[in-house]
Structure formats: C-alpha cells, structure tokens
Amino acid sequence: MFWHLKKMDWFLVFLIFLLFLIGCIEIFSISKEDFFDLKKQIIFFILGFFLMIFISFFDWRTLRENSFLILGIYFFSIILLILVLFFPEIRGRKGWFEIGFFSFDPAQIAKISLLILLSKYFSLRHKELYDLKHIFISGFFxxxxxxxxxxxxxxxxxxxILFLxxxxxxxxxxxIRHFILLILIFSLLFGLFWQKILKPYQKERVLSFLKIKPEDHLKLGWSQRQAKIAIVSGGIFGKGIKQGFQTQSGFLPEAKTDFIFSAIGEEMGVLGxxxxxxxxxxxxxxxxxxSLSLESNFAKLFSQGFLAILFFEFFLHVxxxxxxxxxxxxxxPFVSYGGSEIFANFICIGILxxxxxxT
Incomplete structure (x- = not known):
C-alpha cells in the first residue's frame, strides 16, 4: 500500500488542494454564522479525496478491456438523466436528485461515462478515424x-458534452475535411435549435448579452453587471475577507457557485x-x-478529454x-461550492x- 501511495501524483493533488483552499476561504466569507455550506464542502472534499485513492488501487486496464462495464455505466447515466426529468425543478431546471441535504446532479455521471466510452471507442479505432462512419457512430452516443x-x-x-x-x-x-464538415453540420443544427428548440428565456439571454434589445439588457444583464462591479471594486489587494460589498450584501448572485470568481476578485483583489x-x-x-507521458491510447485520450472538460468549465466560468x-x-472546478462536481472530478483523477x- 505504501508503495502504491508513493507512486501517486501528489503534486497534482497539491494543486487541487490549493484551489480548494481558495474556494473554502471565499465560501467561509460568504457563509452565515453556522458555516453549514463550508462544512459540507470540506466533507465533500475529504470524501472525494478518499474516493480518488480507492479508485487508484484498481487497475485501469480492467476498465479498458471491459466493454460491458463501460456500456453499463453509460446506460445507467442515461437512465438517471431520464428519471430526473420527472423530479421537481431545482434552481430552474429538472437536473437534480435531492437526497437529504445533498443534491445530486446525474449529468456529472453522464460526463464521466461519456469520457470513458469515447476514450475506449477511439482508442480501438485510432487508425480507422479517417472513416467518417465512426465519427457519426460516436455522435450517436x-x-x-x-x-x-x-x-x-x-x-x-x-x-x-459537445465540446468533449x-x-x-x-x-x-x-x-481536416471531416472537421470542417462537422462545423457545417453544427451551424445548420444551431439554426434549427434557435428556431425550434431554444426556449424564449435562453434566446433572451443571448440577445441581452449582444445588446440587440437594450431595454431587456438592463434587466437580464443584472448578474454580470454585479460581477464586473465586484471585480473592479476589489482593486489590486481586494477589500478583505467578509468585506466585499457586492458579495456580502447579496447583490452578487450565486456567489458560492456561478460567480465565485467575481467574489474572489472583490475580496482578494487582482493578486488573488x-x-x-x-x-x-x-x-x-x-x-x-x-497525458503525453502515457503510452496507451485509451489512457492518453481519457487524460486529454478530462483536461478539455476542466479547461472548458474554467474558461466559461471566468x-x-x-x-x-x-x-x-x-x-x-475545485473552487465553487458543490458536491457532485467534486466527486465527479475526483473519480476522474482517481483513474488518472x-x-x-x-504501468
């Protein structure tokens, strides 16, 4: 066991811990007197950490070679995504199972299952990717x-999911020609989505952002205006923990989750x-x-896919x-409050x- 733990990538864990620590400081700042959310976040991280260690003891090659297990995880996630549509809305969408004080997002399971499945599929067909049919088969999944x-x-x-x-x-x-073809297909599908599928409030968000309807921008752009005010008001050194006006007064919405970057900017400043x-x-x-150090195509694709997920989440949040x-x-990632996200990411890190x- 000691030999196994010694071989693990502890620098990666250290980086994640530093990100988690910054998030905890800000969650502490935002939390009320009982610090309930902070306590839950710490519990989530500790459980996720031990889950990572537990998963790391399993030989990843067993997962790679077991197609039935991979498909089982995939279809299990599909079943969860179907079931959750019959549950009440939480925070504006039917995407959560509530279990006691914990809300579980099945989309996180779908993210992991799809990452494993696509890594497996293209690791087997690495030389067959020039055949367009394999791209469309993967698109079905x-x-x-x-x-x-x-x-x-x-x-x-x-x-x-599409970015992954x-x-x-x-x-x-x-x-390249297949990639260009996909871009054209996505362009056509986006036009269809805009006309037939996107809900009115989703269209309004885009139109508000583009300032096509200035009268609605004032109403719909509230969250982002408060986020920018928070970052700018923080200055270089920040206003200090529990001292940010936008963060502490409630003007900055979802400060522990969707807008924690702005909360950090206000209270920890440009330096933070x-x-x-x-x-x-x-x-x-x-x-x-x-990822470049790995010889297996499956391991390489999984690692690079997980990197793509983290980068996409980071980029869109910022x-x-x-x-x-x-x-x-x-x-x-690793900063915002939320157990489902932490568990999903630690599962992936356990596989890494x-x-x-x-080896």
Missing part, C-alpha cells in the same frame, strides 16, 4: 445524454485572482504533460464573470492516478 441534458434544460452542460466530443475527435486525429489563474495554468500544463459570454452557469500507479 453523444446525442442521447446531450439531448436529455438539453431537456432539463441546461444549455451550459449540453455545450460541455469534439476535443476527443481532435485528440484522436480527425481529418492572478494567483488563482496561475494555479489553473500550472494544473492544465501538468495534466497535458502527464468568461461569464467577465461578461465575455452570456450566463451559462458553470462552476469553477491508476494510469500512473499501474
């Missing part, structure tokens, strides 16, 4: 969870968010370097907080650790 997530509705996570698929295709070595961005830069570089894109509701310890 992507369509099922993407459609169900869109029905919740969660356009942000829907876009994450495209990233795996690129990492697998898709031909610069350190945060530096940690993410090191994390992304470390994961990419790790871009939303800076008003570069409309609000999509993404958490900041298995790549390192079982």
């Amino acid at each position: 992507v369509f099922l969870p993407a459609f169900l997530i869109f029905k919740q509705p969660d356009f942000g996570f829907f876009s994450l 698929w495209i990233s795996i295709l690129i990492f697998s070595g898709i031909k 968010i610069s350190f945060l961005l530096l940690l993410y830069l090191i994390l992304f570089w470390w994961l990419f370097k790790f 871009a939303t907080n800076l008003s570069l894109i409309p609000v999509v509701g993404f958490y900041l 650790q298995s790549f390192k310890t079982h």
